[in-house]
Amino acid sequence: MSSRIAFLKGHGTENDFVIVPDPENAIDLSPAAVATLCDRRAGIGGDGLLHVVRSAAHPEAREMAAQAEWFMDYRNGDGSIAEMCGNGVRVFARYLQRAGYVGEGDLAVATRAGVKSVHIAKAVSRSGSAAGAVTVGMGKAVLPDGPESDVTVSVGEHSWPARNVNMGNPHAVAFVDDLDQAGDLFTPPPFTPESAYPDGVNVEFVVDRGPRHVAMRVHERGAGETRSCGTGACAVAVATARRDGADPAATGTPATYVVDVPGGRLLITERADGEIEMTGPAVIVAEGEIDAQWLEERLQSA
Ligand SMILES: N[C@@H](CCC[C@H](N)C(=O)O)C(=O)O
Secondary structure (H helix, E strand, O other): OOOEEEEEEEEEEEEEEEEEOOOOOOOOHHHHHHHHHOOOOOOOOOOEEOOOOOOOHOOOOOOOOOOOOOOEEEEEEOOEEEOOOHHHHHHHHHHHOOOOOOEEEEEEEEEOOOOOOOOOOOOOOOOOOOOOOOOEEEEEOOOOOOOOOEEEEEOOOEEEEEEEEEOOOEEEEEHHHHHHHOOOOOOOOOOHHHHOOOOOOEEEEEEEEEOEEEEEEEEOOOOEEEEHHHHHHHHHHHHHHHHHOOOHHHHHHEEEEEEEEEEEEEEEEEEEOEEEEEEEEOEEEEEEEEEEHHHHHHHHHH
């Protein structure tokens, strides 16, 4: 490992990420290294880590290299691997733009949940500090049938029925009377049946704010409560649409929802073909170098 590792820090609606550019996949990012970097007190701090690798250089992405030059090797803050991160892919695109790999407009990003199409809107300020929003085509939601379709999530004495929605990664969406009912969310909310989520789940708590306008809190698998979750916001929009009797793929009428998260606002459209688009901000806030010796010492002492 070289003595310095370049990194950046970015966020999308305050879902924050350590970004490690590593085009040739030369850096050994073990789960412990990721957790150390994402540590908010002894590390850089982040809900997750975006390992930026050329698709051709990563065994999990090689097959997508013809469609997408770059692979988002996404890791949760605890070091675990996740299939997809909606805010992450928008911040990932912003990094590629800042680094000069891509310009405004359309690009494709490979993820473990397949190739995602991204659109970087024109910047609205010359400094780029008020950079244009980034839209990502998130694919279609999958709502499992059968006993795993409806689940129950609990916090303390409260239990709610929740909708099982897969956005490439797993979600349980519960409609609550008040977001405070979710409590401090220091631990993952228990759910039943366990068979619904063999690999754990991201849990969203949702309240109505107005017509096609909701607000949510989220407990993310591998990260705890975060200020936003892009895949979660999409799952919430789909679960809310179905609750409201809207099913764009069945009726041919698109549905757009405003989803407020503690860290901002996301706009989610489920198109007439069932494809979901998410739009929101994506910001790079800092860049620097990690002292590789510090990282090695931290890993040895753990
Ligand atoms: N914050 C992300 C989701 C990150 C992955 C998630 N914690 C999981 O384990 O599935 C988003 O913006 O979608």
